[in-house]
Amino acid sequence: PFSPGRALLEAHRLKVVNERDEVAVGGVDFTVRESEVVGIAGVQGNGQTELVEALTGLRPVAGGRVTFLGKDITHASAREEHRLGIAHIPEDRHRSGMIAEFNVAENMILDCYYEKRFSSGVTLRWPDVYRTAARNVADFDVRTESIFSLADHLSGGNQQKMVVAREMARDIKLLIAAQPTRGLDVGSIEYIHKRMIAARDAGVGVLIVSTELDEILSLCDRILVMFRGRIAGEFEAGKATIAEIGLAMAGAGP
Template identity: 45%
Template sequence: MDAANPVVELKQITKRFSGIVANDSISLKLHKGEIHALLGENGAGKSTLMNILFGLYQPDEGSIEIKGKPVNIDNPNKAIELGIGMVHQHFKLVQPFTVTENIILGMEPKQLGFHVDYKTATAKIKKLSDQYGLKVNPDSKISEISVGMQQRVEILKTLYRGADILIFDEPTAVLTPQEITELMSIMRRLVDEGKSIILITHKLKEIMHISDAVTIIRRGKVVDTLKTSETNPNTLAEKMVGRNVSFKIDKKPATPGEAILQVRDLKLKNKDGISVLNGLSLDVRAGEILGVAGVDGNGQSELIEALSGLRKVDSGSVKLKDMELTNRNPRFVSEQGVSHIPEDRHKHGLVLDFTMSENLILETYYKAPFNKGGFLNQLEIEKQAKKLIEAFDVRTPSIETKARSLSGGNQQKAIIAREIDKNPELLIAAQPTRGLDVGAIEFVQQQLISQRDQGKAVMLISFELDEIMNVADRIVVIYEGRIVGEVLPEQTNDQELGLMMSGSTAGGKRHE
């Protein structure tokens, strides 16, 4: 690492959005051959800062130097010219196109000025793929490759365009444990070859494992910059949220009772006629948290929608105690005692242009005391909103604030408040901590355990293996629309679960 001359220097960057200061005089240095982690809570200003470096936003104050020279990065093309590439959290790939077509999009090499020279492009992509150990087939279609492989295509896209400064925005959010390990190796290889990386994340384990330095941002300000080798996860968490954080959830052993939810032989084809649930069966008992582990796209979304009444199945049955819920509508399911924290809080959890008080009665507005003779009782609605906002520490300027203006963590707390307040028999929690920081994650997980301790059945669907291992009392693994294994958290590990999640058992057998 060249300590004297940073490859990137951000000097007192300030960015405001309608009165909110997202970045408050932030300075940061990235050196050649370094992985520099940018750590902070949701809404701390990490992505805003990197979007400024990549030319998507312009700073209100401050300056940027690349390799010692002041630059004005007024659009992403300028950033690419300066050797900056960004691997976004949500991939920007055209699904029906091949890997090569995606990588050269917008800068196609021409043969004789007319035809796209795919041969030259493919050869260059193959060379880059081999050089950095990416193992990407240039001829594969994006729609036919795994999420982890799609991410490698995004990395190749930046390398093809000549990037030697790479920004990774929450790169492990959708990867299996094995894919995360492989990504870490790729990142290390990139810096060994002279690249420099800024890694946006709130996963402390990854920071400790891969980064050389870490800058912590809290509420738009730099709290500290440290050498990773001279710090630890507890110190980082405390600096990030401003208080001590517990990583190991403190919970007493479960005492499961009767099966509250009984799912038998669920089968479902999607609109294209592809089987997404293939005879799936499971039980969730009173007083336990059942963790459902799996890689995204193995039938989790369809299962959740089938259980909550959002989607009809082709065959099989869903029972809550002795009540048949198969193919009943969401209101009926809710009234039988099922609460649902949806995986997409914007699509299924909130009406973003409704106020907080309206969102908190979305499922009960037609009942007393919120409804009197067909009219909404505003006084009771306000009372309810104030009670839940206080009890669940939802940080909102007022109960009349629109849901869309709250941070992700506070939107999630509001949904959890509403769903738990219904006093359910069964709580379905789908990706309940996705995109949340350590402070909000701790709060959400404690709420799930509190429901379990009150004798409720809790079903936790999560891609985060740490969360499943930490919170669940029993784990089932979903693969290609069926349950392929069941284990206890204390008798398994990330590697065994990761193997099952990819369709292999620990013994290497595949489930057909």
């Protein structure tokens, strides 16, 4: 049974602007707790991208605040959030989730290469990098000829599993996943969903932003709908109908 724990991520009147200095997120409030999956549904272009970037330290917050376990992280960097145990699966793996010209092992440490376990401060500890990469590849079923294969040579599903492995193999408290299975094959989708549910069952809070309504309905304990930068509806899983969510997505909710 669904039994969430402490509040992890809290957004308070959060406001975010886009590249044209227009309001993309207009003062939203929501909470993600331990051991729950919260989904943000909506048609693409209603502020979801800007919201995720603001929550993960990749875009400035224009107003309001964000807290994590009570700590103000409104203006925290992506690296600071990583250290707090916040993981991020970006919506476009090619643009911000991996480097195609790097091999699998190198991609596995993109967000932690500076840590003492991998760096002496002068050079990388390559044997430790390779051991970690090999373990992650095995644990997350990344199909690759070797950890030295270029990321560009992997299928889309295996590229995404590589990103998921990098983000989820460590001890995390919160996972923010944007369009985590877009364009993937059925097998990869099922595998990534299974890992997310396992993380929730282990106490991790999960925030999923997806335009795939089936994904939202099958994974989430609570569902928020974004429309024109605002929360247009909130639903409990199992009680919401596709029709109700669809109306909220069109801005015609109650």
